[in-house]
Amino acid sequence: ARFQMLRDLRDAMEAKELTLYFQPQFELSTGKIIGAEALLRWFKKDNSKTGGQFISPAEFVPVAEQSGLIVPIGEWVLRYSCEMAAMWQKLGRDLRIAVNVSGAQFYQSDLVNYVSKVLKETGLNPRNLELEVTESVFMDDIQHTIETLQQLHQLGVELAIDDFGTGYSSLSYLRQFPIDRLKIDQSFIRNALINKDDAAIARTIVRLGHSLNLKVIAEGVETKEHEAFLMEENCDEVQGFRYSRPIPVEDFNRFIETYKGDLSIFDK
Numbered sequence: 001a002r003f004q005m006l007r008d009l010r011d012a013m014e015a016k017e018l019t020l021y022f023q024p025q026f027e028l029s030t031g032k033i034i035g036a037e038a039l040l041r042w043f044k045k046d047n048s049k050t051g052g053q054f055i056s057p058a059e060f061v062p063v064a065e066q067s068g069l070i071v072p073i074g075e076w077v078l079r080y081s082c083e084m085a086a087m088w089q090k091l092g093r094d095l096r097i098a099v100n101v102s103g104a105q106f107y108q109s110d111l112v113n114y115v116s117k118v119l120k121e122t123g124l125n126p127r128n129l130e131l132e133v134t135e136s137v138f139m140d141d142i143q144h145t146i147e148t149l150q151q152l153h154q155l156g157v158e159l160a161i162d163d164f165g166t167g168y169s170s171l172s173y174l175r176q177f178p179i180d181r182l183k184i185d186q187s188f189i190r191n192a193l194i195n196k197d198d199a200a201i202a203r204t205i206v207r208l209g210h211s212l213n214l215k216v217i218a219e220g221v222e223t224k225e226h227e228a229f230l231m232e233e234n235c236d237e238v239q240g241f242r243y244s245r246p247i248p249v250e251d252f253n254r255f256i257e258t259y260k261g262d263l264s265i266f267d268k
């Protein structure tokens, strides 16, 4: 099944079946939209009535990672994301695009040069690009991580640790990494209101982040109650189904045109 999926995925690149969806991120204290996370989507065409079906990145990204195919896919993701953010920049919108970078990209490819090249070619302001890397990737090779993060930091791009709290970060390394943001894993947010241990972990991540002068963003914010909890805990930024699912770029563009900066519109 893996082999078949890998073959299909290679074809998918050729057939342009891969696309990116965008999920908005907001500043909690002001309601202002600050940017979006770019998320891969694979619409696998077939002969059915619907013309095909969506395959989840949770399914195909691991296959792409193991085969190394994530490197060319990731390059495409980065370029397309920067092109979109550069377009927003031209429209006078100061929005940051957050791009997921997998372990294979972080270790195998010439990531720093590629990022630098794409920034030049698209004209995107580097601070409007954020790279999200999970903490387990960082921990695989500390020396490489520190060097790579420093080089990326020098380019001026922002750096975030994705799914924070689920890997095995050594907290002592955290202060050596030139990162900007911790992204609280959605599992803690999901259960924060029903499980006091999850609430305690989410709260602690916010405090840890702030103590280290980092911004903290919560993902998986689905309800007004989640939002109220995060507001109470002084979390900086939010992303989740309460506000919007990941959406195609046309929908995202329409959203930023109409959104007035008031999170209460999502109450109903």
Ligand code: C2E
Pocket: 023, 038, 039, 040, 056, 057, 058, 061, 070, 074, 077, 100, 101, 102, 132, 162, 163, 186, 219, 220, 221, 222, 239, 240, 241, 242, 246
């Ligand atoms: P992630 O980077 O942690 O992305 C967040 C995931 O949570 C996304 O799933 C998003 O749709 C989902 N999500 C957002 N808000 C909510 C919410 O309120 N409730 C719930 N239940 N889920 C929410 P998605 O798009 O299926 O992506 C899954 C994972 O696949 C991502 O996790 C990321 O690790 C990977 N991925 C996606 N796009 C890329 C990419 O371009 N490159 C790489 N390397 N990995 C990617």
Ligand code: MG
Pocket: 037, 100, 132, 162
């Ligand atoms: Mg992410």
Ligand code: MG
Pocket: 162, 163, 183, 185, 186, 219
């Ligand atoms: Mg995540």
